[in-house]
Amino acid sequence: MSNTVKHEHDPGLQVPSLSSPQMRRILASSFLGSAIEFYDFILYATAASLVFNKIFFTNLTPGVAIFASFATLAVGYLARPLGGIVFGHFGDKMGRKGVLITSMAMMGGASTLIGLLPPTAQVGMLAPIALIVLRVVQGLAVGGEWGGAMLMALEHAPKERRGFAASFANMGGPAGAVMATLAVSAVSLLPDDQFLAWGWRIPFILSIALVGIGLVIRLKVTESPLFLSLEQKAEERKTPIREVLTRYPKSVIRGTLVGMSSYTVQGLMTVWAISFVVDDLGMDRTSVLNIKAIGAALTVVGIWFAARYSDKYGRRPVMMVGILAGALLALPIMFMLELGQLWLFAIALFIANGIVQACIFGPFGAFTAELFPTRIRYTGASLVYQLSSTVGAGFTPMIVAGLVLVAGGKLWLVGVVWAAAFVIAALAMRGMKEGKDADLEAQDL
Secondary structure, three states: OOOEEEOOOOOOOEEEOOOOHHHHHHHHHHHHHHHHHHHHHHHHHHHHHHOHHHHOOOOOOHHHHHHHHHHHHHHHHHHHHHHHHHHHHHHHHHOHHHHHHHHHHHHHHHHHHHHHOOOHHHHOOHHHHHHHHHHHHHHHHHHHHHHHHHHHHHHHOOHHHHHHHHHHHHHHHHHHHHHHHHHHHHHOOOOHHHHHHHHOHHHHHHHHHHHHHHHHHHOOOOOOHHHHHOHHHHHHHOOHHHHHHHHOHHHHHHHHHHHHHHHHHHHHHHHHHHHHHHHHOOOOHHHHHHHHHHHHHHHHHHHHHHHHHHHHHOHHHHHHHHHHHHHHHHHHHHHHHHOOOHHHHHHHHHHHHHHHHHHHHOOHHHHHHOOOOHHHHHHHHHHHHHHHHHHHHHOHHHHHHHHHHHOOOOOHHHHHHHHHHHHHHHHHHOOOOOOOOOOOOHHHO
């Protein structure tokens, strides 16, 4: 069996089949790169839930300290769209590969430095300021990572396997979350004073080794064939972001509203809920983190199946299953959390991550890529993805904390607002074209 298939509009340009050694390397790079980036990013989110309010915001009351900790989390999300625009600009003009190497190096350096930051008790306000700066660097790096990792896989893949190939970047995210959560869970076994003094730092410092492995693999990957076929038309790609915003504004807005539904699940269930069940309900920290890791692993499996079915039935039908399930299950999930039982928390998390989020997120890479032509695809797909994550996940923990206060400590209002986010996503999906059978090369002619 041949290890390549012919490019649709340029028979001389060979595209690897998914079984070829080069394609396996590309898929591995997409998966590992995204996993490493999100290991660092989710590691920060977990630490924001359990550590930073006690290390960097010690001069504040507990409620304000956790709010400030979640605010630094949001700052990183705010930087992600900017990272998507900047890295997307160079990715669309100069190629996907180089910017991916840069983004990975930035993320690893920032995470390692976070692990070495002295606490506020030693250096005063310099500590939280440095934390915020490094968080911004993390956000910029992740902003450039996902779009490039996803496109390298999608643009190398045969047309009928695009959804599955693109999902490797999406599967890398929860895989990174598994690694990050297990790393924190392992050091959380330390006595509280040691965990807060130095234990939490170990997973951050270890990220430098993961980045080294990722870079070795990524350096061996070839440039996207679709980008190479347009390489002589650089003059048509002077300002990708301008074309995205002027010619494809509806795609950006609708795609963002759809993507937000998936990211509210992440922000609510894997960040805010962890803090809620540990600090407010008194559940065992290590047990909660282990459940979170299992939930992330189930998300990887769910993404795998959702992406494969999206290649068969289409992106929109599979994503709508997750969106409608989220709308119907939002209130029951909040009710399970409110009952304060560890096993009910596990069921709620597994449903939210393994079914709702996975069905939406599995086809989401191909869904966003198929909205834009190759010359602006990196910028367009990255912008949709990062806006979705910023609004959907970056602000969710703060918003939910406020909703709980408004509702007098009850979670019903959270469920109502969460369900409304899914309804909005379903309405945004209406009228959007199915991209499964789109001819990506023809968009560039």
